[in-house]
Amino acid sequence: MTTLLLLIIYLAFISLGLPDALLGTAWPVMQLELDLPMEVAGVLSMTITSGTIISSLASGRLLKRYGTGKVTFISVLMTAAALLGFYLAPSLIWLIICAIPLGLGAGAVDTGLNDYVAINYEARHMSWLHSFWGVGASLSPIIMSQFILQGHAWREGYLTISIIQFALVAILFLSIPLWSKVAATEESQLNQAIEAEATASKTATKPLQVKGVKYALLTFLFYCGIEAGVGLWGSSFLVNIKNFDPAIAARWVSFYYGGITIGRFITGFITFKMSNKALIRTGQMTALIGTILLFLPLPQIFLMSSFVIIGLGLAPIFPCMIHETPANFGKQHSQVLIGYQMAAAYTGTTFVPPLIGLFAGQLTIAIFPPIAILLVAGMLFSSEKLNQINSVKSKQLSM
Known part of the structure; x- marks a missing residue:
């Protein structure tokens, strides 16, 4: 039963990735047909991301009230209807x-x-889950380029x-009873774990007051x-x-995304041997090496390879950080805090690239x-501060 549900979750994450790259691919022809200025794409992108931030912040309450199955069904139905609206x-x-x-x-x-x-589920499933997002985003x-x-x-x-998306909506609708059955068998175990955590901490703490949360949010913001x-x-x-040819430059940036997708698939197997924390640290160091290679005056092959290195380095960070959330902050807070972390991530996606563009335009x-x-x-510093805080908390709990 849980295996079937996991397959449905994988399908849902493919659907999550499908709309993400559509606007950028279609915009050159959309702009001409609708006679719109180039910068309107930024308005649409920020509108989409703003909605994502809002729903991420509110998702904790929605998930507690309606359950993951129903929320996923309604959410994918909304995206399917919205894409039909674009059509x-x-x-x-x-x-x-x-x-x-x-x-x-x-x-x-x-x-x-x-x-x-x-x-x-185990850490490997989180990495493979985000690899499936890459399948949808790729x-x-x-599909769009073929039509054009x-x-x-x-x-x-x-x-x-x-x-x-509507086909997946039908699958998710039929799977709602399956979510309910699995939830019923897991709810008592989860409640016991939460009670044990509450007893161990001896105090009720609001999610944002848990030590280390701010550093986690910063890590997600820097990552995205x-x-x-x-x-x-x-x-x-x-x-x-x-002075690269635009076609060659675009190809190597596509290899960057390929590095993220393939890296996450490989990470799923590496989790058998390495912990989430070790994978996060290794990925951050690899990404740092890639960005330094991008900066240095090296031959073209090193310059181009730096994009693949950055992609491979970034690959394990996001899924492993998400998977560590219950361990870092407790299962009683994970649902709300993952929502906040996703909001921080989308904030980074929304505002950091335009800021880079602003500086680049001025300089x-x-x-x-x-x-x-x-x-x-900055991501590495925030992550290591979080590890330091959690290490201290673990020592205090063991005393």
Whole structure:
């Protein structure tokens, strides 16, 4: 039963990744058809991400009240309807209206499934789960580009992804009784664990008052800032500063995303031998080496390889950090805190890349590598401070 449910969760994470790269792929033709300025894509992107942040913050209460199965079903239904709305949208105002449920749906399902897997499955499943997100994020641009290359409108691409989402909605609807059965068998075990944690701590602490939470939130903000920043500005850096051909630059940035996806799949097997903390630290050090290589005046092969190294380094960090949440802060707080962590992550995705662009516009895109180094260094510092705090807490509990 739990294996079948895990397969459904994997499918849900593919669906979570499907809409993420659609707007960027379709925008050049969307802009022409709807006669919109280039910067409107940023407005739509921020609308989607703002909805995701809001639903991530509210997801703890929603999940406690309605359960993961129902929240996931409703969330994916919202994204499917929103994508259908993009297909039908006659103007910008309709695109903005549809962007709201697209963001709201993504945040709740992201938090719910991450929390469920963090509590009920081993670390390897969390890494593979986020690898499946990469499958969805890689698949949607392929689907959209095929429609555009064949002379069809971008709308057919959105319609196709919407149909895939509606098919998953049907699967999730049929699986709601399965969620209820599994939840019934696991609820008593979870309650016992929570009671044991409460007895051990002897005090009731609000989630945001737990020691180390702020450093965890900073780690997620820095992580998503560097992940999104490299994806958005890496190609511009190679073309404008290193004189790469745009097609070659785009290819190597795509290898960066491939490094993240493949790295997460491999991480699932490495978790048999290494702890989450060790994988997080190793990944951060690897990403730091990659950003330093990006900064140094080295031959092109080292420069291009740095993108793959950064991707491989980033691969284990996000899923392992999520999986460590119950261990770091207690199962009684994990659902709420994963929501807050997802909100911090989306905040990094939303604001860090535009800030890099702002500095680059005022100065030069050559500042991108040093900023990338600072972001990774900030992530490493925050993560190590969290480890230090948790080490002290463990010693105090054992006394």
